[in-house]
Amino acid sequence: MASFSLFLVILAIIAHAVYTLFSLVNNIRKARAIGLPYTLSPIHELERWAYVADPILRWYCRGYLLQGNGWPRWARFMIKDWHYEDKGRAHREYGPLFIVVSPSGMVCYVADSHAALHIGTKRRLFVKPPDKMSNYKMLEPFGPNIGSTEGDLWKIHSRIASPSFDEYTQKLVWTETQRHASTLMSMWSSNRGFEFEKGVYTLTMDVMGCVSFGQQADQNNDEKTRLPEGHSLSLLGALRGVIMHLPHILLVPKALLRYTWKGVYTAYVELDQYMDELLFQGMKDLSNGLDGARSKENLLKAMLRSSKENEEKGPRAVGAKVSLTNEEIKGNLFIFLLAGYDTTANTIIYACVILALYPDTQSKVLDEVGEFYKGEDAGDSPNKSSSEYLAMFPYLLAFMHEILRVFPVIIPIARQTISGQELTTRSEISGSESFTLPGGMDVIINNTAIHFSESYWPSPDILDPRRWLVRDSQAFDPSKPPTEEQEADIQKCVFSTQSNAKGTFMSFGEGPRACLGRNFAKVEFVAFFSRLLQNHRLEAGGDVNPRETERNLRLLSGGSPVTLIPPHSVDIRLVPRGS
Ligand code: HEM
The missing domain is CATH 1.10.630.10 (Cytochrome P450)
Incomplete structure (x- = not known):
């Protein structure tokens, strides 16, 4: 009897392993079809397992983080809101849009202002992820609300x-x-x-x-x-x-x-x-x-x-x-x-x-x-x-x-595609590129990566309020002396978010x-x-x-x-x- 139970347990483990492998291969196939760079992770941050992995990895990697190189590569995508400590490193490695593939699904990370703006403005096409929404349902102890609803009800x-x-x-x-x-x-x-x-x-x-x-x-x-x-x-x-x-x-x-x-x-x-x-x-x-x-x-x-x-x-x-x-x-x-x-x-x-x-x-x-x-x-x-x-x-x-x-x-801005959605990135070097994400795909706007991108915020590590007083923040590098025009703006001291291209401050x-x-x-x-x-x-x-x-x-x-x-x-x- 005991050996039969053991046999069943082993069978269940093998079946689970085969299923996990099959799901991973299937997700890799889907990611390849999209055409974006992708990387693998045993679990991703939107999964329930991430709630377990997160505190353990945060504790384990604390010393590593303090060296100033972000997360170790093997751990980062399993950690909830890994983006803050990463400061855009993953995007510098894989590009402004990339996919993390795990056996349970795919997450597309976005650090391109144009794509981020598109996602933010198309609320009916990019909805809050249903998984997140079920968490948000928890946020209804007193009743449904603007943060927990979608579509016409949200309206x-x-x-x-x-x-x-x-x-x-x-x-x-x-x-x-x-x-x-x-x-x-x-x-x-x-x-x-x-x-x-x-x-x-x-x-x-x-x-x-x-x-x-x-x-x-x-x-x-x-x-x-x-x-x-x-x-x-x-x-x-x-x-x-x-x-x-x-x-x-x-x-x-x-x-x-x-x-x-x-x-x-x-x-x-x-x-x-x-x-x-x-x-x-x-x-x-x-x-x-x-x-x-x-x-x-x-x-x-x-x-x-x-x-x-x-x-x-x-x-x-x-x-x-x-x-x-x-x-x-x-x-x-x-x-x-x-x-x-x-x-x-x-x-x-x-x-x-x-x-x-x-x-x-x-x-x-x-x-x-x-x-x-x-x-x-x-x-x-x-x-x-x-x-x-x-x-x-x-x-x-x-x-x-x-x-x-x-x-x-607020670190993650998470959405999910309702149906197949095209996303376009615009870069000065590679021009404009479009990719189609399938329906039901998780998308995360990596606001830290956007905020620490040299293309949008020159010398991003420098904390300098003057960025918000000049007409064109993308042309203002706080590590260099300001131009005459910038100096005049700074002296005038008028705060403006207009000067900052939309999608660069999230x-x-x-x-x-x-x-x-x-x-x-x-x-x-x-x-x-x-x-x-x-x-x-x-x-x-x-x-x-x-x-x-x-x-x-x-x-x-x-x-x-x-x-x-x-x-x-x-x-x-x-x-x-x-x-
Ligand atoms: C510095 C302070 C704040 C920051 C950084 C902040 C940030 C954010 C962000 C990033 C979102 C969008 C989340 C998403 O798209 O998934 C959001 C939504 C929201 N915020 Fe704030 N927030 C702040 C203060 C407040 C305050 C003071 C209130 C209310 C008194 C508020 C009420 C809301 C509501 C109701 C939503 C949901 C809107 C919707 O889903 O349509 N926030 N906030």
């Missing part, structure tokens, strides 16, 4: 959600961020051991909470006396409970969560209940005409209004969906939190460290902030719009974009599914630094070795599966300007 989410990110919302972001930054500033400047990373996460979370639901964090300090009836947590307490335990919320079935992580379950249930109550009140206000000035709205109310207005306009086609259900509005509010809080926090964290390590860049930012406080309407004035404020910080905006070029906090994505909250993030970034650095500057702690710190930040990611995070905390201090 209606977009039509209703996009108008909510208007000037009123941005102004609220400005006001709230400045308010929270003041609190953070006093804690940070008076406490040497202050973990600024935690402070920044709390700030972006609370700003999101306030902008989404209209409740300020410190309103609920006195939890016991202020808790609304039927609640054991404040709204922001529930919000923080959900955000801090996202893996539990997203991965553990609710029935199990209820008995295993009771505190997390309570946060989840209470947030859901709060959103229901706020939606109920918001709808009542809307139908009674009690909504008052638009400026008093938050994202929840803005979405309700937008949904109602869309409903009143009627369907664009017979039977088409015209409004969002409460579930869908809740789903969107949740995805805004998820997409918006740690992306912005990590951008700010990288920026704080770089400012402390680059005194010249910091001194230009300090000058700009100093100028701002000389004028009238500085800080937060009802007379100024958020875009007027942004226009007063061209250098800070240029710096933010340069941070996001070097540290693109940190917010491109096309209809690009980041909905990019202006939100810009306003938050500028409001944060304009307040934090009003009377202070950032300084690296005495034990920080600047060269080694920057090297680590560039060579290693913290390995989060969601966003790019620094590999370790850095001791950055906030000290009075004159000291």
